[in-house]
Amino acid sequence: MTFGPGGGGGIRLRIMRLLVAHPSPDVYGSDLQLVETVRGMRQAGQLVTVVVPARGPLIPLLEAAGASVEVVPFPVLRKAYLSPTGLLRLVAALAVFWVRAARLWRRVRPSRLLVNTVTIPWWVVVARAARVPVVCHVHEAEDDQPKPVRLALTAPLLLATRVVANSRASRDVLVRTLARLARRTSVVYNGVPGPESIVPARTRAPHDPxxxxxxxxxxxxxxxxxxxxxxxxxxxxxxxxxxxxxxxxxxxxxxxxxxxxxxxxxxxxxxxxxxxxxxxxxxxxxxxxxxxxxxxxxxxxxxxxxxxxxxxxxxxxxxxxxxxxxxxxxxxxxxxxxxxxxxxxxxxxxxxxxxxxxxxxxxxxxxxxxxxxxxxxxxxxxxxxxxx
Structure with a gap:
């Protein structure tokens, strides 16, 4: 896309289509943070599509921030999969996922993928198979999990082009689990919009609850x-x-x-x-x-x-x-x-x-x-x- 006088050597601004994979349509901390991420990408002039596995209250917030939203069911790692029966369900869900992901990829044709959690590592694999750069935004710090579980969650990040952690604590957990992630992982603290005005705190009377x-x-x-x-x-x-x-x-x-x-x-x-x-x-x-x-x-x-x-x-x-x-x-x-x-x-x-x-x-x-x-x-x- 070129700006400047006709026929001249104008300023060339590369606009990419960013696909964001997010595990939930709910509106809690990491979900609301995604809204701020979308705003940041749109302010940078990028086209953003977010894929979520179900419909929910997050979708209108993402659309208001400037993203288009695709609802495509896909599995998200939960404790329910950590059993023989659960693993069979996961394998079956992934068999369907690859087909759905391929269709979405052909429709959106992203030039970059942002995976907004460690709990959907199959999206990292999709991007690498398509030879597209992939960034993983880590909102987890699973320090209380057994090392095999932490390794299973962390190892797919080795396929990522870059990793962003939301705190030093999150980065430290990643690096303690896989030291090779140190060079590619940076910390960006979350950004939280404040209220438009401060409501003064009440003066509590002695008998008020x-x-x-x-x-x-x-x-x-x-x-x-x-x-x-x-x-x-x-x-x-x-x-x-x-x-x-x-x-x-x-x-x-x-x-x-x-x-x-x-x-x-x-x-x-x-x-x-x-x-x-x-x-x-x-x-x-x-x-x-x-x-x-x-x-x-x-x-x-x-x-x-x-x-x-x-x-x-x-x-x-x-x-x-x-x-x-x-x-x-x-x-x-x-x-x-x-x-x-x-x-x-x-x-x-x-x-x-x-x-x-x-x-x-x-x-x-x-x-x-x-x-x-x-x-x-x-x-x-x-x-x-x-x-x-």
Whole structure:
């Protein structure tokens, strides 16, 4: 495509068609990050097509950001495949996948592929078979998995042209698993859009319930069960605290939600836990919080933590992986040991007893998050990595 006077040697701008493979049509952290990735690519003048395995609320957000969307069913690595029967199902699904992928490839004719997770490695193989550059954006840090599992997830990245990790923690897990990935892997911190305006935190009266909010999948990895036990401890200390849970479960984890609901129905927690399910606009829930909790056992980055900081709400998060890179303990939030219900409860009680501290760390946190995790910075960096 040429710009400039007719017949002259104008500036030549190469516009590529980028295909992005993404494992979910939901709207959680890595899904919303993909929207920012699309915005970055469109700002760089690129044509973007995103392929997802099913219909869901992410699709209109991607289209609004400037992408076209293809819905093509394909398998995504889940624990359900880690059994003899599961492996047979995976093999059958992949047999169909190759045909569908070939049809999509002929229709879109991409000049570059971005694979937005390690859980769909077959897309990396498709790109290499077509001799097209492929970038893998890693949002996972599976440090708690056995090494054979980590190797299985990580080895396909050796076929990628370039790897982008969303935190140093994610990159470190990759390199510890396969040292050869060090040279081709860079870190680009997520970029999270802040609210248009800050809703001032309320001044809690002595007898007002303490509002705790946790946004994220109902999952052992997110520490939802730890939050419930910490809530019980806070209430035992005489604080009328209430916990709002915003999130749903992955298919196959319904048992975990059942356990959470059973625990919430016990006498010490009865009536104090609100299960909201999936929430389309979690920013409104964060605005209602006196304290935001991110008690994850595993967290490669932690968009919700950044959202809480940008909303200027005091944050208590686990001292783990990407969260420890986002939060400076005692300055922009409080960090606690993962899965330690007593330490989580103590941090909540500390903020409840010291409103001045809560206000100070919330204010400092907002300034830090705006400087380090801005959306415009992310869009420029991710475009440079993918297109470079």
């Amino acid at each position: 303490l509002r705790l909010v946790l946004v994220g999948r109902l999952s052992p990895r997110k520490g939802t069960d730890v939050a419930l036990e910490a809530l019980a401890e806070v209430r035992r200390q005489g604080i009328d605290a209430r916990l709002t849970l915003c999130g749903s479960v992955f298919v196959g984890y319904e048992w975990f939600e059942e356990e959470l609901r059973a625990r919430a129905a016990e006498a010490d927690l009865e009536g104090s836990v609100d299960f909201r399910g999936y929430v389309a606009e979690p920013a409104r829930e964060l605005e209602q919080a006196d304290v935001v909790l991110v008690p994850s056992r595993v967290e490669p980055f932690g968009n919700v933590a950044v959202e809480a900081l940008l909303a200027e709400r005091p944050l208590v998060a686990s001292r783990v992986q990407g969260l420890a890179e986002i939060v400076t303990d005692g300055e922009t939030g409080l960090l606690v040991t993962p899965a330690d219900r007593a330490e989580l409860a103590a941090a909540i009680l500390r903020l409840a007893a010291d409103p001045a501290l809560a206000t100070e760390i919330a204010s400092t946190g907002r300034k830090s998050a705006g400087e380090r995790f801005g959306a415009e910075r992310y869009r420029d960096q991710i475009a440079a990595e993918v297109l470079g």
